[in-house]
Amino acid sequence: MFLDNLSAFLTHPVTGTVLLMVGIIGIALELLFFSSGLLALAGVAGFGLYFLGFYLAGFASFGDLAVLGLGLVLLILELVVPSFGILSVLGAICLFGGVLMASSDPKEAAFMLVIALLVAIVVVIAAIRTFKHRGIWNRFILKEQLTMSKGFTSSPDRSNLVGLTGEAITPLRPAGTALIQGERVDVVTHGSFISVNKAIIVVEVEGVRVVVKAADDQPNH
Known part of the structure; x- marks a missing residue:
């Protein structure tokens, strides 16, 4: 009875959409801000609970879990081995494919995924504007202009x-x-x-x- 109630709760469209939002936002923010894995853990938990609900309901299989897991692995690898977004794109494809495959109604899952993506985009944009000084892009751009007035020179002044x-x-x-x-x-x-x-x-x-x-x-x- 408990498992049936848990499955019904986790597979409810509202709950499923929230879990997908948590999953997408957590993974995206981890990729952007490197929070020592905390946001990634929240993202994995969101996708994991989404899959658990449909697994308990008898719709998701281990094949669906494998696709979902492959997507998570590829996204985690992006944190360790930057691939200029290639691993992120492949991981996202596998992740979203697993979400659709695990659902009892792929069309409903696709609608939930779209809603979750739109909300996630808004949250990520807000986070970038708020914490722009901490983003991954600071690894690739010069944060402070180097000028002679600040003591920086390209060569000794003779x-x-x-x-x-x-x-x-x-x-x-x-x-x-x-x-x-x-x-x-x-x-x-x-x-x-x-x-x-x-x-x-x-x-x-x-x-x-x-x-x-x-x-x-x-x-x-």
């Missing part, structure tokens, strides 16, 4: 070297290395050759490109 003198410690042909204020700096000339131990002066800095010339070069008049 503009302070302009006007300083040093010494070529390798031949500059035209690229080489110079010693400027005790620091080894990769430098380049405008095409002229400068021999080792020759005094140089920094005339230009363009990003990481430090341009030098011989310190005794005189400008043409």
Whole structure:
């Protein structure tokens, strides 16, 4: 008697729709927010109770459970091995297929599934707007703009070297290395050759490109 009452309760269209909502929302939010499995557990419980009702009523078989279980496994694998949504899509297909197969009336189950999906979409959108700073997308986008004012640079700023003198410690042909204020700096000339131990002066800095010339070069008049 108890099992009959439980089956009647779980297979009622309203109860079934709520269980599907819990299942879809739980799984979807887990995929989006990674709640350490708590939401996934709620989702699995929702689908599990839905299946249990129809199993007790004699409509669902172990084959239906296998399809439903495969869908859950694929969705769980998406949490562990991101597949850019492929596993999620396959899992959802199996999951919804299992829901329809387990029901005594596939048309009624499809209607319940549509209602549950619409409600789930609203809930998921609201959750994304509320907890947008915690979503999976933060793994793929840069959360904070990197600017020089915040101390971030793509390369060392060597503009302070302009006007300083040093010494070529390798031949500059035209690229080489110079010693400027005790620091080894990769430098380049405008095409002229400068021999080792020759005094140089920094005339230009363009990003990481430090341009030098011989310190005794005189400008043409």
